[in-house]
Amino acid sequence: MKELKYLNKYLLKYKWLLLFGTLWVIISNIFQIVPAIIVRHSIDLVADNIRIFQAFKGTPQQQDYFKVFAFGILVYAALILLMAFLRGIFLYFVRQTLIVMSRYVEYDLKNEIFEHYQTLPLSFYRRNNTGDLMNRIAEDVGRVRMYLGPAIMYGLQLITLFMMLIPFMFSKSPELTLYALSPLPFLSLSIFLVNNKMERRSEQIQKSQSRLSTFVQEAFSGIRVLKSFNREQQSLSKFESETNIYRLQSLKLTKVQSLFFPLIMGLIGISTILTVYAGSVQVIQGNLTFGNIAEFIIYVNLLTWPVTSLGWTSSLVQRAEASQKRINEFLKIQTNIxxxxxxxxxxxxxxxxxxxxxxxxxxxxxxxxxxxxxxxxxxxxxxxxxxxxxxxxxxxxxxxxxxxxxxxxxxxxxxxxxxxxxxxxxxIGYVPQDVFLFSDTIYNNIGFGLKDPEEEKVIQAAKDADVYENIMGFPNGFSTRVGERGITLSGGQKQRVSIARAIVREPKxxxxxxxxxxxxxxxxxxxxxxxxxxxxxxxxxxxxxxxxxxxxxxxxxxxxxxxxxxxxxxxxxxxxxxxxxxxxxxxxxxxxxxxxxxxx
Structure with a gap:
């Protein structure tokens, strides 16, 4: 977690969102625990009164007793619906605080990285390829956000739910609690192992996707050369080879993913069976009621997702740690200029x-x-x-x-x-040897160096660079949008637009x-x-x-x-x-x- 300590300044910045998010998590957990207690009382109500109801069979009192009995069940049902509604409201608040916090941090972190990139000297960009720089500001920051959002949210849900629920379960029946919870550590470990394997497979898919994207980008960028040398068929063959690798990697991932839900359902089933068995013994001995068995089964199901998510959130933290380490490597680089x-x-x-x-x-x-x-x-x-x-x-x-x-x-x-x-x-006005134009209008490319470019200055600069007539020959004139890196312009036109961009600033x-x-x-x-x-x-x-x-x-x-x-x-x-x-x-x-x- 030492690399993730860098994010503490953002957690401190948005501490109120984090604190309120924690509070909403606790309240939402209360509203999912209380229905289990209501279910216990409703089942016990049925179990305790069914014999009395049957005793009035064939008498007018049976109908009157049923109305009272049914009203009690209806009240319990209404309370359960109310608890579900309130939990939904507070879960909404949880996401509006914790997930929103992660988006704010993502925004700040991306801006910090991009601002830092622009302070670094040209030698930095010679040492590092563009794809890696983009990957750190996009994919790596995305992984860090998953730690700040879902991982923290589900981690808080797990911690607070365990702190609230486990003591309560032990107060009811320590033996039944141990039986109910015994499969959950195996569930968490199994999910962790399966999830790690899924992550490794996913990494392979991402690498394959990266190679595929790079190949397609080069093919489209160099389409003129490709067609000139009549290499379309060879390019297609290489593309098919890359997509086949991607297909095989995806199939491997699918095989691992197919273990995920069967594993969860199997271990939940074992936990339910153990709960029913141990609870039945306690009921026979007179220590518990039927409602307690139902209550504990609900508790097991409540704990299943947090325990299952433990393996997932652990993986998110690991990935975020690795990504933040890559980000920190660049953030630690300081310009010598x-x-x-x-x-x-x-x-x-x-x-x-x-x-x-x-x-x-x-x-x-x-x-x-x-x-x-x-x-x-x-x-x-x-x-x-x-x-x-x-x-x-x-x-x-x-x-x-x-x-x-x-x-x-x-x-x-x-x-x-x-x-x-x-x-x-x-x-200083500088016209580089390797001309670069932005995917924008010609007007904005020429006025790029000015905060608020004046039309007269832009037009005069275009005339001085002998590109004005070319620009006016385009259907949209100065509003003509140039393609990526100015591909829609000829080499000479690009160079003259670059000259106009330099002289419009009237440099010393x-x-x-x-x-x-x-x-x-x-x-x-x-x-x-x-x-x-x-x-x-x-x-x-x-x-x-x-x-x-x-x-x-x-x-x-x-x-x-x-x-x-x-x-x-x-x-x-x-x-x-x-x-x-x-x-x-x-x-x-x-x-x-x-x-x-x-x-x-």
């Missing part, structure tokens, strides 16, 4: 890298090796390099998706770690990480012409492997394997006849060929 001084102010845009080296903590890859450069406010810098040269790492460090350990990054002469993280990022520092890789030369030139105006007055970093994008910048840095090998203006680097010139000439030839193909 923290603000040292929480500096919140408007930045001018001066950016300096001083002897910065960086190694990715999750992979051990050394991306940057002792690089230094500076950008004045309003200036632009292009970082050119081949794949794996460390270009994108620069943007990740400026956005503080990672923190440097070797060297220093300054903004306006202040160490970047001193700035409040939220305040810093709101003044704008970073374009290979933002034009998915557009053709003509569209690239159109966007670059728009960017000339956008870049004015703000610090801009253009990260690209295409030299054409770098020509806009005041200065150009060439990265190779994490080192700066060349630095200067476009003209100066061309005159130096180094690596930059080679890239410029090679890409110039490719652009010419592309332009000819476009004209044709």
């Amino acid at each position: 923290v603000s040292e001084k929480n500096l919140d102010r408007e930045i001018q845009g001066k950016l300096e890298f001083k002897n910065v080296s960086f190694t990715y903590p999750d992979t051990g890859i050394k991306a940057l090796k002792n690089i230094s450069f500076s950008i004045q406010p309003g200036e632009s810098l292009a970082i050119i390099g081949t794949t794996g040269s460390g270009k994108s790492t620069v943007s990740a460090l400026v956005s503080r998706l990672y923190d440097v350990r070797d060297g220093e990054i300054l903004i306006d002469g202040v160490p970047i770690a001193d700035y409040d993280l939220h305040a810093l990022r709101t003044q 520092i704008l970073m374009l990480d290979d933002a034009l890789s998915a557009v053709d030369t003509k569209t690239e030139n159109t966007i670059l012409n728009s960017l000339k105006r956008i870049m004015q007055g703000r610090t801009t970093i253009i990260i690209s492997h295409r030299v054409s994008s770098a020509k806009l910048a005041n200065r150009i840095v060439v990265l190779v394997d994490g080192h700066i090998v060349e630095e200067g203006t476009h003209d100066a680097l061309i005159a130096a006849e180094g690596m930059y010139k080679d890239l410029f000439e090679k890409q110039g030839q490719l652009d010419e060929a592309e332009a000819k193909d476009y004209d044709q």
Whole structure:
């Protein structure tokens, strides 16, 4: 239970629901115990008066006696119905407190986990797959809720019922109580063992279901590739294989489940037989009445479900313990990206890298090796390099998706770690290399970085990114909903919407990480012409492997394997006849060929 101690703060938060729930449980138990006493009195009433009734046979008094006799039975029946009605009311109160409490805790816990997820650094998401993160916030929290709701509710019912009923039963007849209760420990143990086996089978089914869901998701996401390579039949065969595994696991579970109710009914039958036998002996000896036998049979049935649920609730607690342990593992992880001084102010845009080296903590890859450069406010810098040269790492460090350990990054002469993280990022516009659009309207995707996006700003940003005409060509314009990850848009359209999303914030520092890789030369030139105006007055970093994008910048840095090998203006680097010139000439030839193909 040590992992579940983490939930005590929520139990304390909702202590009144827990206390009132316990009170309603006790009262509902009273209303299910009292009917057994009424049944005993009614049976004893019949047993004691049936001979008197028969003695008046053939006389007028028999009918009068029957009316009195029947009225007494009717009163008892009405009382039993009243007790059942009152118990139903208080059981409703039990669920409206304890189960509602579990839903509140589920809501709070999910929010806590999701909020914590968003504070963790990018390295955390590189180490953990998305499916596992979703599983902990959905399935694991669901299992914890089952502990906080049903397990606590049935546990309280069991404890309070035993505390109230067992002493009362012993006060009536210790011997009959022992006979009646003797099969119940075996019932609880049997249910526990069967339930554990069911849980293991269920785990196998869940794993099979997970594999099946993953396969189907990949098949639908990659349907274009699937059809292009004519692999539909092979995909169907693999799907049939996975579903067959799922079917076999489900059948195994069904076989175990078929033992559940026969086991319960069998042991209840044994307990009833023992109660009737021991009670009959006591009646013959004159120690008990027939009503006592009926009363004890009802008590046995009252105890059956709580005892049966003991095995089930034990399993719920075990599952919740395992799930909470998985949740706690993530909640204990703290981000290493923290603000040292929480500096919140408007930045001018001066950016300096001083002897910065960086190694990715999750992979051990050394991306940057002792690089230094500076950008004045309003200036632009292009970082050119081949794949794996460390270009994108620069943007990740400026956005503080990672923190440097070797060297220093300054903004306006202040160490970047001193700035409040939220305040810093709101003044940075970032266009990632891997474009991600949300399953929402184009308007909301562009205005994503604004709290209350203004229509004029969104439209202007779309025009600046040269995507306005494309948007207006859609039937619903800016209200067009893009599919999952923007699948309904072309690669170039997605990239331009991403650019619009960055510039609509009017950032002080704008970073374009290979933002034009998915557009053709003509569209690239159109966007670059728009960017000339956008870049004015703000610090801009253009990260690209295409030299054409770098020509806009005041200065150009060439990265190779994490080192700066060349630095200067476009003209100066061309005159130096180094690596930059080679890239410029090679890409110039490719652009010419592309332009000819476009004209044709």
